[in-house]
Amino acid sequence: MGVRLKVNGAIHELELAHNALLLDVLRDRLGLTGAKRSCDMQVCGTCTVLVGEEPVSSCCFLAHDAGDDEVQTIEGFAAADGFAVVGAAFAEHNAFQCGYCTPGFLMTLKPLLARGTLRSREDVQREFAGNLCRCTGYRAIVDAICEIAGIAPAPGRDAAASAPTGQQR
Amino acid sequence: MIPAGTAVGRSVVRPDLAAKLSGAAVYGADLPVAGVLHVKLLRSVVAHARIAAVDPAAALEVPGVVAVVTAADLVDLDATWGHYVRDRPIFADGVVRFAGEIVAAVAAETEEAAAAAVTTIEVEYDELPALLDVAAAAAPGAARVHDRAPRPGFACPPGTELGMDNAFYHHGLQHERVAEVDEAGAVVVQHEYIFPAVYQYAMEPHVVVASWEPDGISVHSSCQHPFLVRQELATVFGLPLERVRVRVPFVGGGFGSKSYTKMEPVAVAVARAVGRPVRLVNRVEDAMVTTRRHGMRCRMRTAVRPDGRFVSRQAWIWMDTGAYADNGPTVTMVAGMAAVGPYRWDRVDIDAACVYTHLPPSGSYRGFGAAHLQWVGESQVDEVAALLGIDRLELRLRNLLDRGETLIPGQRPLDADLAGDLREVAKRLDWGGALPAWRGRGISVGVSPAGVSARSAARVELRPDGRVMVLVGSQEIGQGARTVHAQIAAEVLGLGMERVVVLPTDTDHTPYDRSTGASRSTTVAGLAVQRASERLRTALLAAAAEHGGVPVDELTLRDGRISTGKRSWDIAELAAAGPIGADGDASELTGAGPALFWEVCVAGAEVSVDPETGLVEVPRVVTVADVGRAVNPSLVERQDEGCTLQVIGNAFFEEMRFSEDGVLLNDSLLDYRVPTLTDVPAEMICVIVENGDGPGPFGAKGCGEGVFGGLTAALVSAVTDAGVPVRELPMSPDRVWRWIQQTTSDTAPG
Secondary structure (H helix, E strand, C coil): EEEEEEEHHHEEECCCCCEEEHHHHHHCCCCCCCCCCCCCCCCCCEEEEEEEEEEEHHHCCHHHHHHCCCCEHHHHHHCCCCCHHHHHHHHHHHCCCCCCCHHHHHHHHHHHHHHHHCHHHHHHHHCCCCCCCCCCHHHHHHHHHHHHHCCCCCCCCCCCCCCCCCCCC | CCCCCCCCHHHHHHHHHHHHHHCCCHHHHHHHCCCCCEEEECCCCCCEEEEEECCCCHHHHHCCCEEEEEEHHHHCCEEEEECCCEEEEECCCCCCCCCCCCCEEEEEECHHCCCCCCCCCEEEEEECCCCHHHHHHHHHCCCCCCCCCCCCCCCCCCCCCCCCEEEEEEEEEEEECCCCCCCCCEEEEEEEEECCCECCCCCCEEEEEEEEEECCEEEEECCHHHHHHHHHHHHHHCCHHEEEEEEEEECCCCCCCCCCCHHHHHHHCCCCCCCCCCEEECCCCHHHHHHHEEEEEEEEEEEECCCCCCCEEEEEEEEEEECCCCCCHHHHHHHHHHHHCCCCCCEEEEEEEEEEEECCCCCCCCCCCCHHHHHHHHHHHHHHHHCCCCHHHHHHHHEECCCCCCCCCCCCCCCCHHHHHHHHHHHHCCCCCCCCEEEEEEEEEEEEEEEECCCCCEEECCCCCEEEEECCCCCCCCHHHHHHHHHHHHHHHCCHHHHHEECCEEEECCEECCCCCCHHHHHHHHHHHHHHHHHHHHHHHHHHHHCCCCCCHHHHCCEEEEEECCCEEHHHHHHEEEEEEEECCCCCCCCCCCCCEECCEEEEEEECCCCCCEEEEEEEEEEEECCCCCCCCCHHHHHHHHHHHHHHHHHHHHCCCCCCCCCECCCCCCCCCCCCHHCCCEEEEEEEEECCCCCCHHHCCCCCCCHHHHHHHHHHHHHHHHCCCCCCCCCHHHHHHEEEEEHHHCCCCC
């Protein structure tokens, strides 16, 4: 059946099966491979994209259900004004390793930033509990997000570990 | 602390930042492949059975299906694989030996068609009794999982004895430091211990794109060891090495799950059958039955003199390697070594056995061996300390080996200051300070053999555009190998990081590297990069001397420019006529392995136990990254923190559960929980120790795995200190609660 999808500002007219998953459509039909597949059941967050400004797990979201709402992916966010701030904070805190989870974290972040929801470190810990990362140990990601959101660093964290040379003896 | 160089010793920004943040980084499943067929696998639903019949007729009727491939399509090949033991059929050949074994593959034009078709293949199983318990499988007279004598694989060390029993491989360590070991009057502790099967969960499951072409096999794979995959495929499919090409894109995490060969043989077998490129993408439920960490059972005995001097350590260890060996013998060897502990024993007597069962195969997972056994040995040290009334730290310091002492005869002597590392931990744990009830501190020390092989080579080339290309076969699996290798080349060549590019691996062009594992990328592959860069530097200076007509010793190379007095040239000018390249390798690293260096496993922790629920919280962990020289301190810290979270998962809740029939019960991330950011300890302190004592570039040695041995043991030690003795992992709330009840009833009056 014919579907009209608005993705990152562009309109796509697509013939899709009734049960086509948004993740597959983005990756296989539109070549937007920034959203990743991992757990396939809304646990890991690597496939997170926005539908009408709301984060969804696109591995379990029917493409049809996007309706008239715009779909935003990491490719769109990365090209938007203001992404440089995100890049700078993730660079500063070295907040990624294999990178597989990173687009999902960033797409979870985007609407939270827009709404000003993140006011404390605890807010970050709550809002990102649905994004898994198996590499970093999370702290650097939380530090980076806090910096982007203007949240003060955790006590003892500002100088010690994120300084260029780390703690040494 | 060692002063930073221009690039080495600095937490430079990873060159893959922009690609990974923007979604542009290409992983295996992102590769566009024209005309590709999608592969879905039919896996056995029973643990042990004879296959009476496979009927693919219905599957072949599904629109879009091109082929169903089974063992019957490979009869012209010796279609078994395995680098250590060649025991694993590509498709089950008459018998299935674990629930999850690959029985058939469907290749179809779409993933949906393949998925729909695979469920329609009819398989008739004649079920057989399954051996699911490692001790039962290892018992004398047990039925055999494999009825043929084990065949050594291409990477099996010469002289290795492989037996006919399920316990087909033993690693024994027997040595005496004194002639007459006297245990009279010694305090003895002896118990049995259990470690569960766990799952690595690299977030990107295995992906293989394979094609069978007239001139050979071409594979893109999310693998850690492409050169060993090449060798395996060449062996199985009867081709010379140069007709097998393996390329590796960005890899979404490995942790050992993508070491050696995994999904490549089946993908290639399907490509060969259909004559078109195929793509095979695992799901989590596939990945969990592809490889896992060995479950372990162990009996250990430790004897210590009343004055606190260690006498003897004995251990009998059974590692459940599942139905196929994978890297089990290596894991077993390292487990045996970890059982010893870095102490001055009069006598050591260890037997570690690698045992076949009818469970899914086990292989490498970060910190293997040390993760399994360090907590066992260290908990006995703690127990002895309590019996003798000696402080746990003090007892360790009295018995620790010094730098240069022999740990295991025939292996590299100890090459680290373990006592110094332990004191660093103690200081940050406020060791000796009072704690409220149900809180505890733990500390642990160990070492694990790392490096494994000196077989790493590199080529460094100055290109006409003025950039330097580094060709080295370490895989970028997230750890930052490409960043570190760029830093090493930049440091030696006096270049900015922006002018150094580390290329992805293509076995047709990249110099040989044995493997991305055993913490060897910085130390071993990094040394090859350093040596190649030094040769290139020499070549550039010689070329510049000729170019400018000045003696070499009057030239300096900095910031990409060669200078003499007031004249200077950009090095790009030297390469105007073509690239200038140099090769290097790590062959100077001596020793046959496995210990090219000892990875330090020292950590501490503080915990709080809730006696009502059995829930353990971890307010503080201290890890020691004794890395010799931190090429990139921030990457070192990230290794320790990432490993810390994996340890917390393994120690407190991760556990693969199997039914009574040997079927994996928790085969999804809903049922198999991994740590989220709510599990991050309030304080994670990573102490980077730089003694310049590593054999790698600039005195570096590897890191990233030691935390698994050290912190697992420290957490066990801390929970025990809080009042709950631990003999089994994970320390899940239900277990901890039961142990509390048992301890309470054991000590109740009457």
